Amino acid sequence: MTKITSPKTRPDDFYRIKKLPPYVFQEVNTLKAKLRAEGADIIDFGFGNPDLPTPPHVIDKLIETVRKPNTTGYSVSRGILGLRQACARYYQRRFDVSLDPESEIITTIGSKEGFANLAQAITAPGDIIYAPDPSYPLHAYGFIIAGAEIQAIPAITADEYLAGIKSALASAAKPPLAIVVCFPSNPTGHVADLDFYREIVQIAKRHNILVLSDLAYSEIYFTNPPPSIFQIEGARDIAVETISLSKTYSMAGWRMGFAVGSKRLIAALARVKSYLDYGAFTPIQVAACAALDGPQDCVDDARNIYKARRDVLVESFGRAGWDITPPDASMFVWAKLPPAFASMGSLEFSKRLMTEASVAVSPGIGFGANGEGYVRMAVVENEQRIRQAARNIKQFLT
DSSP states (O other), rough: OOOOOOOOGGGGGHHHHSSSOOOOHHHHHHHHHHHTTTTOOOEEEESSOOSSSSOHHHHHHHHHTTTSSGGSSSOOOOOOHHHHHHHHHHHHHHHHHOOTTOOOOOOHHHHHHHHHHHHHHHHHOOOOOEESSSOOTTHHHHHHHTTEEEEEEEOHHHHHHHHHHHHHHHHHHHHOSSSEESSSSSSTTOOOOOOHHHHHHHHHHHHOEEEEEEEETTBBBBOOOOOGGGGTTTGGGEEEEEEETTTTTTTHHHGGGGEEEOOOHHHHHHHHHHHHHSSSHHHHHHHHHHHHHHHHHHHHHHHHHHHHHHHHHHHHHHHTTTTOOOSSSSEEEEEEEOGGGGGGGGHHHHHHHHHHEEEOEEEEGOGGGGTTTTTEEESSSSSHHHHHHHHHHHHHHH
């Protein structure tokens, strides 16, 4: 009898997997797990996982709804109408923008899923995408997985990104399919104003380019409230914006977000999603309505906590010998490596900081080539732990 054997393949033998580089953050996470297993108390600024509690009225609505027998079956891929209407009300009161819940809003299982599936919906092999660098990895790799080619544009600030887009277009053989925009930025915390979006929309219309705006940190700001691209006339013809409840309401694990904007793009996303999912668990969607429509003092409280933590981190790390510029928004601090360690590189610095100071951060190189020389810190530890981290870092630096 002939023995049948399975081919010996590695994960990176597969076509799409081969296009993805090793996940830089995994190296740091593996080291963190090893040190914790050995008993180390790691102060963790590496993972942007909110430590604040979900508002009680949101949890209460979830419990109330899940007890109803008709709410635990399949939901709908586009999201329940009540939640899409709640999203429309949010845009109206926050940005003075009117959206049609039927054709311009779709719920997503977190903004990450919506962004990734939108990339699948609109991308053909060989399409070019302009993506910010540094930025959240999905902004590039969601499209790479879908078969696109990424042109990374330096984007430490919004002005730098805009100048880079103009320069790239001036020398391009053909315009890109889409431009990705993410302000407030993950990881830098920089914001963009309406003039930035006005120019982006003008450029996109002139060259027949789509715009994908990630507005996940719309409510975590410390100066002026960040705008939406849809405050610019004509943007809804060519743009989609993703938003998330993860950070605003400390609902990261609930996986609840939205994509809004262009009817054509929302329809394309809905078509793809109809083959892939039945939407988020209905009680979660009902609870999300309570978050959007309920009292918003919980959002103000969270914003104040993040601001206080940011200030403590910048002040205490500065006294420890590490000067850091405070971000204008987001739950992240984007910091240049201390001068004495600048030649080390962000990955090696992050590992050294963890092993010698028991402080975990995210290496900037994980957010793109232009992130080298920086680290990202999420302010998801309380003020006492932040000050302890500063003491550890002072010893490390000296």
